[in-house]
Amino acid sequence: DTGVSQDPRHKITKRGQNVTFRCDPISEHNRLYWYRQTLGQGPEFLTYFQNEAQLEKSRLLSDRFSAERPKGSFSTLEIQRTEQGDSAMYLCASQDLFYAWYFGPGTRLTVT
């Protein structure tokens, strides 16, 4: 399968703990995005990388959130001191040269 992959698929954590998610984009795509989706809503933009450079961050991305894309390949999204409001599906997408976004299966985070 050469699509976008995400790990883990599910994460349950206690409030106050730190969590880290990984995204592996489609190999030839140099643009990578993180989105967050809550139940019954469409995905909301969090942040965007072109190669290793983080070019835009949403105001939804509080100081507790940090994203990296070392070497312009895979990306990680870390949430520190998790809160119950962080419970959501975290989606990663990569973009091809024709401007189409392809999403991964997502990581479902539950904060108890």
Added chain:
Amino acid sequence: GENVEQHPSTLSVQEGDSAVIKCTYSDSASNYFPWYKQELGKGPQLIIDIRSNVGEKKDQRIAVTLNKTAKHFSLHITETQPEDSAVYFCAASGNAGGTSYGKLTFGQGTILTVHP
């Protein structure tokens, strides 16, 4: 920023009927309009997209139309099948300036149920 409105929020049809989902957008600079299908527990799957230089695009049973003047676009599914049941999202994006470049804004989603 861009705002995308999607209607209806739920749509129920009989197998073989057609289904139409409509979206409006606010940013006249938006130039790329994809549609995604999302099944339970999965990520959104791109099913069709249209760019602002095209008024209509068709792929087998799925078609999308775009009216740039009115700033709305629609998804048409013909000969619906039970496996078409899912949540469908429209989205819009444009290259309207540094901060909006590359950002995809989604509608609220439509739950489509196709009854056998």
